[in-house]
Amino acid sequence: MKFSVVITTYNRLDLLKRAINSALNQTLKCEVIVADDCSCDGSCEYVENFRKQLPLEQQQRLVYLCNSSNSGHAATVNAGISKAKGEWIKFLDDDDYLALNCLEEMQSAIALCENAVICSCVAAQVNELEVEVTRTPVLGPGLAFYVPQVDIHYGMLLERLPFGTPVQVACTREAFLKSGGWDTKLTGCDDIDSWIRIAQFGNAIFLNQCLAYRTIWAGGYDQKIYLKKRLNTNISMKEKIYALVDEKHRSEIPALEDIKDYLKLHWAIAALKQKKLKIFLQLANTSVLSLTAWRLLLTSIMARRGNLNSPHLRKIVLIESSKKN
Template sequence: MKFSIVITTYNRLALLKRAIDSALNQTVSCEVVVADDCSSDETEEYVRALSASLVQQGDDRLVYYRNQSNQGHSMTMNAGVAAASGDWIKPVDDDDYLAVNCIEEMIKAITTYQTKVNQNSSLQAVICSCQSAQVDPNGLELSRTRISGPGTVYYIPQEDIHYGMLLEQVPFGTPIQVAYRRDAFLNSGGWDSSLDINCDDIDSWIKIAQFGDAIFINQCLAYRTIWPGAYNQKISLEKRLDANILIKEKIYHRVHQKHHIRLPNLEHIRDYLKLHWSIVALKKAKLRNACYFCSTSVFSLQGWKLLLSSILNRKQPASKLKQIFRENKEAEVLVKKNILIE
């Protein structure tokens, strides 16, 4: 099994250096592809010089790819994957970075899954996710993605993935948390540039998940930087809500038929999302947005129930969360099908 770490970047050399260091310093040696979206700073000079220096030392792991013109995050990720040679891809944005044992732990989880869990099935794991810490620009931890499911490592059968994503019980999360099989990514069509930096990652997980099972590691193996200059902070709340609804609709229509009897109404899910984003708008002191988002959904009892369930799940401590995961009837089928690996 070969991993390629694909780092997408654009005009953020100071941050990129940290991401490259975290990739090259992994406890398991792997290819590192820097996919540059035609940066105008000194990114090209730095990466080419570093690659040449490593080659002189007999290390040819660092690969540099540069777009001929600025094409956006999604197209740059697609180009980086095309330039990679690994069986598995670990995407990294230039402002994020990895724990030194990230790839090692993912390989262990995937190998264990292949040898112990899925011996008698034609399906294979195509996506793997882990906990990540959200840190400020100085590296101070602000929060951490929640523990999900039973055990340190557990798997989710393909037929249960989209149902779990719909009800937010399967936290694949941002690119820094996720790794995926290169062939599944290519077969899915890659990242959709029409969604650039606005749920293009989640859209990709939805499509990749149709090709096999998922693995989740309840261990913090990655770090996501939260800062005012992040690209997604520049997207309006209206566009973020619209993208969120679009993504949920895509997931909804891929839910396996075995779960259809317990599916919430799609309109109730839209109501939940509108209520959620109205609260986000209130926190940002955007009263007009808040009123507009919840103008009709405020009267949706089912929307409020879904919102409350989501809030409670996110705030539960680890022990409580595992208990809820087992007891919640909506998650019952996942618990029965999930096989504890460790």
């Protein structure tokens, strides 16, 4: 099983250096592809010079490509994966980085799960000084567990199974290509949209180990998207997931309108925390009156804190993954 780590970058050279090192120095050797969205900060020159200074074996594993024009994050992901040779793709944005045993632990879990197409792990959210601020929740039992394909979209809809941001996720190259790649027309949630489609082709694995580090800072892409835009995109994602929930779970899921009210309530509270009263009033107009929306919000909060597990989880006993991060 071979991994390709695809690092997308655009004018973040200082952060890119850290991401490249975290990929090249993995305990499991992998291909490292730097996909540059036409940076003008010297990224190209740095990567090419850095590559020449590496031992021959690492030189052969480090690949650099650059878009001819600035094409956006999704297009850059697609370009990087088009050059990848690995059976599995590990996503990595330039402002994030991996634990050095990330790929090794993922490989151990994947080897025990037949027909796996997507794998996710716990991530630490760190500030610009690499100080941990918080962590994504542990999900399910044991060091790792898998979810059969028929249960995935049900879990995603009810937010029991958040795959997370690119730094947490790996998938098979085959499933990525079958899914059509990342949607270049989306602004925000292009990663979640991809996970939704990839999950149609096989089982999922979750590792309850912190193997990834996501930087929370003012320059992050998600910080530049307005609340109402994020709400509308979230609703679009839920509509896509809703349509894919397996028939066996149909009687267990809320009505789509109730889910939309929950999302409005969630983002109304976010607007209130940011003291954006006008947006709060717009979003909370009807959602605050929905008991189902409040129940879904409470359930979501419990899931994010790791206090709620889905009954549709199947435990994997990991033989060699006893190391703690």
